[in-house]
Amino acid sequence: MRADKIKQPLSSFARKSGEIFILTAKAIALIFKRPFNFRLIESHLYLDGIKSIPVIFLMAVFTGGVLALQSYYGLQRFGAEVFTGSLVGVSLTKELIPVLTGLMLAGRVSASYSAEIGTMVVTEQVDALFTFGVNPVKYLVSPRLIALVIMTPLLTLFGDFVAIMGGRLVAALVVHQNPNLFDSQLFVSLEIWDVLSGLIKSVFFGLTIAVIGSYFGLKTEGGAKGVGRATTTAVVVSSVIILVSDFFWTKILPFSLR
């Protein structure tokens, strides 16, 4: 009985991981099979990417601002407040903005993917796709995956820029640091690899969000309640994967620990 209690969730975890892996492989392979659904990709680029700009902007401005503030006062304790620009630039582009962008999209996009696909499952629309010879993975998952793999790094880059500007603004207006000092420190210490390592991670985060949202959508059972459950699970699981995998990415990506 007790062994069962441990074994069952473990085997279910293993099975689901396997299924998610297979779904990812299928969705990628089917991208290259005709017919190509450019219209679907386009609509996801717009709905899930472009329309996420406002939330990413807000998140980035305030994250950059508060980080500049805290860094300034923290560094001031040992008289190093001139380095605010360096510290802010590096922490934002390497870690904070990629991860927070991922989490924002996990909430906004992964939820909508699982809800939309889940509703299609419970109303037999996914079955209907098959009866028209259309592979649901190709029609529903592949375009979402392409859209997010393109959009997540772009949004992250946008977030990097906005956050640094936010930090610079706060440093200038609130603590009255000379913006030239902020800039010179930023350019002296920020390296291309800091930004790139964040962007590489964000490609993976985009893939995670698309696949996890789609997977739990496709697995939906039993009506409105099932759709609700799928949505919650998709958001939680994709957020956890982003947070945990971020640590390992940081360990393995070259230069990311310099």
Add this chain to the structure above:
Amino acid sequence: MIEIRDLHKSFADKKVLRGVNLIIEPGQTTTIIGGSGSGKSVLFKHVIGLMKPDSGSIFVEGEDITKMSESELYRMVDKFGMVFQSGALFDSLSVGANVAFGIKNRKDMDAAAIDLIIERSLNQVGLSDIAQLLPAELSGGMKKRVAIARVIAKEPAIIMFDEPTTGLDPIMADMINELIIKVSADPAITSIVITHDMISAYKISDKIAVLFEGEIIETGSPEEIRNTKNAVVRQFIEGKAEGPIKIR
């Protein structure tokens, strides 16, 4: 020809199909009748490859679809069209895009030809000027008819209708009966219909099969079914609450 052999299917511990045997002749209309919850829709989903049986086989033109790989199934399903009991319209697409769904990737058709087919298919089910609406803007009966138009437009060789007339007014129901008869008149087209509507069953069928407690308990022409001696079938076609069928 479609041949279903000793098909079994359970969900958890609930046995739904308990050895279904049925032959569906090519070019004919076969109607399946049976109580609500007796497994008719589940049987349909097996025939088109949406569900895998626990045991048994389904031969479509000699090939066992229960043993097919995914890519073989996608090739197979091209022959089929299925009107879902729930309609299953794609709710993010317009009515027109729904109707064109089965033909939009055909290379031999341009946009004008497709528009023509959309209009003609909708007309056949008594609808017009709704191609630009979304499924959410339709009544229940209209959704059902769009679902029928969507399948007719694809011109499949084997058409499966899951309760095509349920939820329609009597005149509209008869119009759909006439449409099924017209479509099935083509000897290249095999129709399989699920219905509770005995008027429709007698009118459209070449053969009627009765599903009861997970098995096909009787098959025959409409005339043979009408004159059956089987008490269970009698009770069903006459629509009586009293009889050997126990309502639990």
